Amino acid sequence: MGCRKRELAADLLRIVVLPEEAGDGSRPVVPDPRRRLPGRGAWLHPVSSCLSTAHKRRAFGRALRVSGHLDISALEHHLENRHEHS
Incomplete structure (x- = not known):
């Protein structure tokens, strides 16, 4: 999604947007490393540059x-946190 390079799904992080709004009216985008959260997902390399x-x-x-x-x-x-634990 960020750099638009193709990778295997195992090397990418699935992200989803939660349906509820935060107090400021924004909708949180959250990681879905287990690939189980409902809703439309997108895929991103798990690096901050992407x-x-x-x-x-x-x-x-x-x-x-x-x-x-x-x-x-x-x-x-x-x-x-992922980078710190690597």
């Missing part, structure tokens, strides 16, 4: 087919 590229391109709304402000802080936190 995340920032997707955010700059505003690719989340198009890929997930949602409009409005999307909160990617949970996704950023997941990638930071």
